[in-house]
Amino acid sequence: MKIAVVGTGYVGLVTGTCFAETGNQVICVDIDKTKVDKLSNGQITIYEPGLEKIFLRNLKEGRLHFTTNLAEGVKDATIIFLALPTPPGEDGSADLKYILGVSDELGKILKPNEFKVIVDKSTVPVGTADKVKAAILQSAAKASPSGGGLVGAFAVVSNPEFLREGVAVDDFMKPDRVVVGTSDERAKKIMTELYGPFVRSGNPVIFMDEKSAELTKYAANSFLAVKISFMNEIARLCELLGADVDMVRKGIGSDERIGKRFLFPGIGYGGSCFPKDVQALVKSSGEVNYDFEILNAVMKVNEEQKLFLMPKINAYFNNNLKGKRFALWGLAFKPNTDDIREAPALYMIDALTEAGATVHAFDPEAMPNVKQVVGDKIDFAESQYDALVNADALIIATEWSEFRTPEFEKIISLLKNKVIFDGRNVYDAEQMKQLGFHYESVGRSAVTNN
Numbered sequence: 001m002k003i004a005v006v007g008t009g010y011v012g013l014v015t016g017t018c019f020a021e022t023g024n025q026v027i028c029v030d031i032d033k034t035k036v037d038k039l040s041n042g043q044i045t046i047y048e049p050g051l052e053k054i055f056l057r058n059l060k061e062g063r064l065h066f067t068t069n070l071a072e073g074v075k076d077a078t079i080i081f082l083a084l085p086t087p088p089g090e091d092g093s094a095d096l097k098y099i100l101g102v103s104d105e106l107g108k109i110l111k112p113n114e115f116k117v118i119v120d121k122s123t124v125p126v127g128t129a130d131k132v133k134a135a136i137l138q139s140a141a142k143a144s145p146s147g148g149g150l151v152g153a154f155a156v157v158s159n160p161e162f163l164r165e166g167v168a169v170d171d172f173m174k175p176d177r178v179v180v181g182t183s184d185e186r187a188k189k190i191m192t193e194l195y196g197p198f199v200r201s202g203n204p205v206i207f208m209d210e211k212s213a214e215l216t217k218y219a220a221n222s223f224l225a226v227k228i229s230f231m232n233e234i235a236r237l238c239e240l241l242g243a244d245v246d247m248v249r250k251g252i253g254s255d256e257r258i259g260k261r262f263l264f265p266g267i268g269y270g271g272s273c274f275p276k277d278v279q280a281l282v283k284s285s286g287e288v289n290y291d292f293e294i295l296n297a298v299m300k301v302n303e304e305q306k307l308f309l310m311p312k313i314n315a316y317f318n319n320n321l322k323g324k325r326f327a328l329w330g331l332a333f334k335p336n337t338d339d340i341r342e343a344p345a346l347y348m349i350d351a352l353t354e355a356g357a358t359v360h361a362f363d364p365e366a367m368p369n370v371k372q373v374v375g376d377k378i379d380f381a382e383s384q385y386d387a388l389v390n391a392d393a394l395i396i397a398t399e400w401s402e403f404r405t406p407e408f409e410k411i412i413s414l415l416k417n418k419v420i421f422d423g424r425n426v427y428d429a430e431q432m433k434q435l436g437f438h439y440e441s442v443g444r445s446a447v448t449n450n
């Protein structure tokens with residue numbers, strides 16, 4: 001099949017590459033010329049495990065192309081994916097300017113005699129498929145007095161994406177489920193054929209109406225945010241009551257109705273999806289006069305949670321962080337990505353530097369992106385151990401694998417004090433005690449070394 005993917009960021013590049021991998025001809029479109037030039041020259045623009053290899057293979061075998069020209073990109077495509085940003089607007093609702101801007105352009109480009117499926121892969125509020133359709137028809141009508149003849153010449157489908165950064169290729173190639181919202185039989189047939197190779201093991205392609213598909217994505221992300229925030233509140237309670245959140249987590253996670261995943265407490269969720277999607281769902285609910293009480297609480301809990309370690313750090317240093325130096329391990333919002341959007345580490349950096357401390361940070365992939373945002377506000381280390389030199393304490397903000405079993409003797413020899421604040425519960429408290437660390441984490445009793 002011939003496919004165009006408009007927007008070549010985290011979702012667009014993975015989508016385009018994975019569809020090329022199953023033999024389709026794919027053209028990815030982006031307005032960012034530097035990005036398009038790099039990708040056309042075989043230079044990958046995001047860090048995502050496993051992606052580079054299949055990107056290079058499909059590029060070399062001529063199934064994957066990149067352009068800044070929308071008309072050229074969609075000319076021969078039967079399916080046009082929109083993988084465009086939907087950032088929060090000023091009021092927290094999803095800003096549809098990218099989606100509707102491209103829809104407007106498509107209205108001028110599409111031809112009446114070629115049926116095309118326009119697939120919304122971005123996370124968008126309920127009703128967006130109708131808006132996309134209206135924008136295309138309106139712009140076609142403006143461009144041609146006969147109305148462009150586009151009525152019936154295309155279908156707008158909602159096909160939300162559930163991939164997780166860090167395991168995006170696996171998630172895309174072997175999805176738990178594919179959700180397709182459409183009431184058009186032609187589109188249904190095309191989408192069934194397109195996703196066939198991805199669901200060979202029997203996972204379902206779930207067809208539904210457009211609105212339900214749009215809401216499914218928000219419901220999925222919001223539910224996961226609820227699960228995380230619930231566990232973060234249980235962790236707070238554990239500390240107050242002297243219970244151990246690890247034990248509680250295991251105790252409830254073994255209940256099939258609850259499940260083991262997404263029960264790990266920490267310093268809050270971040271990333272490009274959960275924060276904005278929860279906010280957008282609250283906003284959409286408000287528009288139909290529904291006050292989504294649970295999600296309002298989730299947003300409040302998560303805001304507080306990002307700075308959960310600060311009172312502990314302040315207390316340890318007698319509320320005086322001036323002149324203190326902190327090693328910070330982990331900057332990405334989660335491991336195995338270089339994505340730093342809404343990363344809790346950025347909030348920690350602000351709080352520490354505002355209190356007069358300096359930060360020496362290390363992240364295996366995200367340092368260039370953080371440098372672009374914070375500039376010289378912090379120092380960047382050459383390695384995780386380099387970050388520790390002359391530091392008063394180590395703070396862990398992201399649970400990269402290489403932080404899990406470090407050389408503790410080396411940590412002890414490099415840090416000024418044997419102090420760790422662990423925002424992701426990476427270490428075993430008993431081991432920390434034996435090694436003589438002052439060790440504080442989330443939802444577990446502090447290990448003190450005095």
Ligand SMILES: NC(=O)c1ccc[n+]([C@@H]2O[C@H](COP(=O)([O-])OP(=O)(O)OC[C@H]3O[C@@H](n4cnc5c(N)ncnc54)[C@H](O)[C@@H]3O)[C@@H](O)[C@H]2O)c1
Pocket residue numbers: 006007008009010011012029030031032035083084085086098101102121122123124161162163164165272273
């Ligand atoms: N990142 C994720 O893990 C994830 C997962 C599921 C769904 N989503 C959703 O997918 C959508 C895209 O997210 P992302 O993380 O890939 O965003 P991104 O910011 O990484 O990528 C968006 C791309 O669109 C390009 N773009 C902007 N305007 C354009 C235009 N007019 N024409 C062509 N290209 C244009 C940008 O240059 C950028 O490369 C969002 O709605 C997001 O919520 C993201």
